[in-house]
Amino acid sequence: MTTLKSVDVVLVGFGWTGAIMGQQFVDQGLSVLALERGPWRDTSTDFATTFAQDELRYMWRHHLFQNVADDTLTIRNNTRQQALPMRRLGSFLLGTGVGSGGVHWNGQIWRFLPTDFQTKSHNQARYGKQAVTDYDLTVQDWGITYDELEPHYDTFDRLCGTSGKAGNLRGKIQPGGNPFEGARSNEYPTPPMVQTYGPTLFGEAAASLGHKPFPHPTGNLSQPYTNPLGAQLGECTYCGFCEKFGCGNYSKASPQTTVLPYLMSKPNFMLKTECEVLRVELAPDKKIATGVTYVNSAGEEFFQPAKIVILSAYILQNVRLLLLSGIGKPYDPATGEGVVGRNYAYQTMSSVNVFFDDKIINPFIGAGAMATVIDEYNGDNFDHGGLGFIGGAYIAGMVTGGRPIEMIYTPKGTPAWGLEWKHAAAKNYLKSFSISVHGSNMSNRGNYLDLDPTYRDVHGRPMLRMTFDFTDNDFKMSNYLTDRASEVARAMGPREIKENRRKGSWNVTPYQTTHNTGGAIMGDDPNTSVVNKYLQTWDVHNVFSMGAGAFPQNAGYNPTATLAALAFHSASAIISQYLKAPGPMVQA
Amino acid sequence: MAVREFDRRKFLLAGAAAGTTAAAVVFHDGELGAPPETITGGMPWAEGAADSPPGADTGTGYVYLTAAEAAFVEAAVDRLIPADPVGPGAVEAGVPTFIDRQLAGTYGRGDHYFLGGPWPAGVQEQGYQSRFSPAQLYRAAVPAVDRYVAGKFKSATFAALSAADRDTVLKGMESGDVHLDGGVNAKSFFAMLLQNTKEGYFSDPMYGGNRDMAAWKMIGFPGARYNYKEWVTRHGERFPNPPVGFKGRPAWKA
Numbered sequence: 066m067t068t069l070k071s072v073d074v075v076l077v078g079f080g081w082t083g084a085i086m087g088q089q090f091v092d093q094g095l096s097v098l099a100l101e102r103g104p105w106r107d108t109s110t111d112f113a114t115t116f117a118q119d120e121l122r123y124m125w126r127h128h129l130f131q132n133v134a135d136d137t138l139t140i141r142n143n144t145r146q147q148a149l150p151m152r153r154l155g156s157f158l159l160g161t162g163v164g165s166g167g168v169h170w171n172g173q174i175w176r177f178l179p180t181d182f183q184t185k186s187h188n189q190a191r192y193g194k195q196a197v198t199d200y201d202l203t204v205q206d207w208g209i210t211y212d213e214l215e216p217h218y219d220t221f222d223r224l225c226g227t228s229g230k231a232g233n234l235r236g237k238i239q240p241g242g243n244p245f246e247g248a249r250s251n252e253y254p255t256p257p258m259v260q261t262y263g264p265t266l267f268g269e270a271a272a273s274l275g276h277k278p279f280p281h282p283t284g285n286l287s288q289p290y291t292n293p294l295g296a297q298l299g300e301c302t303y304c305g306f307c308e309k310f311g312c313g314n315y316s317k318a319s320p321q322t323t324v325l326p327y328l329m330s331k332p333n334f335m336l337k338t339e340c341e342v343l344r345v346e347l348a349p350d351k352k353i354a355t356g357v358t359y360v361n362s363a364g365e366e367f368f369q370p371a372k373i374v375i376l377s378a379y380i381l382q383n384v385r386l387l388l389l390s391g392i393g394k395p396y397d398p399a400t401g402e403g404v405v406g407r408n409y410a411y412q413t414m415s416s417v418n419v420f421f422d423d424k425i426i427n428p429f430i431g432a433g434a435m436a437t438v439i440d441e442y443n444g445d446n447f448d449h450g451g452l453g454f455i456g457g458a459y460i461a462g463m464v465t466g467g468r469p470i471e472m473i474y475t476p477k478g479t480p481a482w483g484l485e486w487k488h489a490a491a492k493n494y495l496k497s498f499s500i501s502v503h504g505s506n507m508s509n510r511g512n513y514l515d516l517d518p519t520y521r522d523v524h525g526r527p528m529l530r531m532t533f534d535f536t537d538n539d540f541k542m543s544n545y546l547t548d549r550a551s552e553v554a555r556a557m558g559p560r561e562i563k564e565n566r567r568k569g570s571w572n573v574t575p576y577q578t579t580h581n582t583g584g585a586i587m588g589d590d591p592n593t594s595v596v597n598k599y600l601q602t603w604d605v606h607n608v609f610s611m612g613a614g615a616f617p618q619n620a621g622y623n624p625t626a627t628l629a630a631l632a633f634h635s636a637s638a639i640i641s642q643y644l645k646a647p648g649p650m651v652q653a
Numbered sequence: 654m655a656v657r658e659f660d661r662r663k664f665l666l667a668g669a670a671a672g673t674t675a676a677a678v679v680f681h682d683g684e685l686g687a688p689p690e691t692i693t694g695g696m697p698w699a700e701g702a703a704d705s706p707p708g709a710d711t712g713t714g715y716v717y718l719t720a721a722e723a724a725f726v727e728a729a730v731d732r733l734i735p736a737d738p739v740g741p742g743a744v745e746a747g748v749p750t751f752i753d754r755q756l757a758g759t760y761g762r763g764d765h766y767f768l769g770g771p772w773p774a775g776v777q778e779q780g781y782q783s784r785f786s787p788a789q790l791y792r793a794a795v796p797a798v799d800r801y802v803a804g805k806f807k808s809a810t811f812a813a814l815s816a817a818d819r820d821t822v823l824k825g826m827e828s829g830d831v832h833l834d835g836g837v838n839a840k841s842f843f844a845m846l847l848q849n850t851k852e853g854y855f856s857d858p859m860y861g862g863n864r865d866m867a868a869w870k871m872i873g874f875p876g877a878r879y880n881y882k883e884w885v886t887r888h889g890e891r892f893p894n895p896p897v898g899f900k901g902r903p904a905w906k907a
């Protein structure tokens with residue numbers, strides 16, 4: 066094994082969090098090396114508008130996603146089952162390559178609610194102690210507040226050029242925005258997208274019921290924008306090939322369109338692709354990391370010494386690297402002890418389809434975050450007294466696109482094939498629409514991540530094992546919210562609606578969301594968290610774990626703005642405190 | 654100026670080392686196996702580097718399917734999406750050609766499936782659990798279905814059954830009531846067959862199915878366009894333009 070020249074910072078993985086941390090450190094004059102297991106990717110060569118609209122290649126043949134032939138994870142619903150490999154991507158679509166999930170995400174940009182950061186203390190104060198211990202929930206406070214994160218949410222919005230309308234500007238409720246959001250220090254950088262027909266009808270129906278609909282905040286840009294790094298984004302053309310696809314138009318905020326043109330030009334930055342980190346190496350006392358060991362696609366192994374190791378490899382790989390490197394005590398569901406892998410959570414989704422006789426929706430005119438939304442029933446925006454659950458969801462009248470293999474909705478009772486199915490497809494494709502219920506997922510004692518005892522990846526390392534199922538809290542929440550979505554659906558005056566409720570155990574096959582959270586959670590107590598509020602691991606002070614792995618439970622929103630804000634918050638603490646005095650930044 | 658260096662020393666396909674077939678560098682779709690690169694000093698833009706789709710041979714005849722397999726696929730997809738005046742059937746739309754080319758290529762080889770063992774059956778929530786790649790599954794499943802049919806319907810192959818009997822067998826596979834031998838899970842094979850049929854029916858004609866974009870025309874999907882800005886606020890109006898594919902439209906050839 067070859068030992069390479071030391072760098073100040075090594076980034077493990079080069080998606081959103083890797084790109085953000087890289088830019089922050091390069092600006093400090095540090096030498097930064099990013100190790101990315103996938104290939105280089107850029108807009109003009111990899112997602113050209115002449116071939117980006119290929120549903121077969123990108124969605125169904127997984128062209129931009131992690132290849133599970135090399136590495137997958139094993140899955141089961143509970144510890145009584147044997148975990149088996151996810152042999153094909155389904156429920157979530159893991160990214161790989163430069164930009165990773167930031168390339169093929171929708172661009173739905175959300176902040177969590179101020180109370181979401183105090184899930185335990187807030188709900189206990191309002192609903193009593195048992196509100197969070199029912200159903201074996203293990204929810205926690207984050208150890209950070211919305212107000213501490215707000216400036217960093219704002220930085221991410223300005224980086225992306227987020228299109229939207231503020232609902233709460235410095236404490237003042239604004240018409241047209243989300244009245245439930247936490248106070249924002251600034252208006253969105255660009256105005257909201259123009260709403261297409263389906264979302265418009267949804268907004269009218271929601272308003273008629275007394276709700277306060279607003280346009281979904283988007284990283285699909287409503288107008289051209291130049292961000293503070295000088296990167297230029299174009300105007301979205303509503304092409305409908307956004308989520309699961311790269312944007313050939315420079316219109317979707319991604320590492321490629323917002324950070325890379327700036328970062329890549331810096332002489333103190335270097336990127337190595339097709340290089341997979343195998344583990345973080347620790348000094349004999351296990352209190353400090355010396356660097357990382359990686360293997361390239363030629364099979365050559367290297368030791369890369371570094372002063373700071375940033376795990377920016379997505380939550381599942383981050384947790385696995387922590388476990389493989391012996392950082393932090395692994396969680397044991399039998400005793401409830403240990404922290405790494407604890408509080409894995411997901412997202413609890415349902416939907417309602419709406420079918421019209423007379424209205425042509427033209428679903429192919431869409432964008433990754435094209436929606437009108439109501440937030441009345443998210444988080445603790447409504448009284449949960451007597452409902453028997455905590456958490457909530459946003460309800461979105463959404464048209465991301467009309468890709469015909471994935472997105473043909475047929476009425477209740479239609480078979481999946483045959484003449485009847487074909488007739489229903491022909492009749493309803495242009496005239497139907499889906500309302501999505503994007504729900505929270507509360508962490509539970511039995512849901513966790515650890516290393517699989519049987520299955521191994523292409524390098525011979527144990528795969529990650531995921532043990533997960535929904536709990537009664539999630540089902541109750543989801544049913545209550547699906548009822549609310551159905552009310553709006555009916556108010557749209559359709560011929561009929563179809564409810565797609567959350568039923569049964571978590572299943573690996575249909576796509577749900579790639580909003581996996583937890584496993585390397587943050588907090589203020591090393592006995593119940595892996596990282597402190599600066600995402601610094603409690604046990605090894607020069608190893609930082611980015612991403613949604615830090616979330617102690619999942620809120621009813623998409624995660625990326627929050628994990629980006631946490632990255633900016635971590636970088637600013639590393640720059641202002643850690644570089645001057647390396648060591649734990651929070652005393653345990 | 655970007656410095657980009659290909660590290661080709663001892664270059665090996667990582668997948669090959671583990672006993673699976675890895676895609677060649679041309680399919681640089683994120684798998685381990687492309688050459689390692691070091692990039693510094695700028696964006697490594699290169700002339701002619703576009704990662705355009707590989708497409709498929711859309712001519713007639715079968716490349717992977719044997720005559721018996723082709724007879725099965727034609728007879729099955731004809732029931733999954735039958736022809737009538739509303740729109741094309743799967744056979745007319747070229748779905749058997751699409752499936753054949755997919756099975757002959759990287760998809761058929763299972764390049765994006767993890768196929769390592771052990772292989773317990775698992776529960777339904779755990780999804781596809783088999784050591785067969787898609788091409789191997791079709792190869793094992795077709796004779797297994799024919800054996801089932803021979804036992805149940807007295808010496809007929811699936812392809813020789815009436816439409817109604819084919820529907821009965823397909824429904825039994827879909828529900829899991831039909832059990833097949835040869836290590837084939839009828840339910841997962843049915844799910845793959847139906848998925849592949851819809852893929853061939855609705856994907857870009859470049860892949861051999863969706864002939865003349867007739868399936869797109871039937872539902873009103875305008876194809877591989879990328880700019881609808883003028884249409885965003887034209888609420889409820891029917892979009893008038895015919896579909897386009899990556900290679901244009903059939904009419905352009907005239």
Ligand SMILES: Cc1cc2nc3c(=O)[nH]c(=O)nc-3n(C[C@H](O)[C@H](O)[C@H](O)COP(=O)(O)OP(=O)(O)OC[C@H]3O[C@@H](n4cnc5c(N)ncnc54)[C@H](O)[C@@H]3O)c2cc1C
Pocket residue numbers: 077078079080081082083100101102103157158159160161162163164165166167169170171172173174175308309340341342343377378379380382433434579580611612613623624625626628
């Ligand atoms: C289809 C889809 C739609 C989505 N839509 C939205 C949305 O609308 N809104 C939202 O908020 N979120 C959305 N997401 C989620 C969003 O993509 C992620 O939250 C975000 O990309 C996570 O960023 P990250 O930096 O943590 O990880 P990633 O972006 O996944 O980056 C991790 C990188 O690390 C690399 N890596 C992993 N292991 C190693 C290793 N051992 N060595 C070297 N490199 C390694 C990976 O190849 C990858 O490039 C979506 C995701 C998907 C798949």
Ligand code: SF4
Pocket residue numbers: 284285286300301302303304305306307308311312313314315316317431432433
């Ligand atoms: S919908 Fe807009 S942002 Fe999304 S891929 Fe198309 S042009 Fe880009």
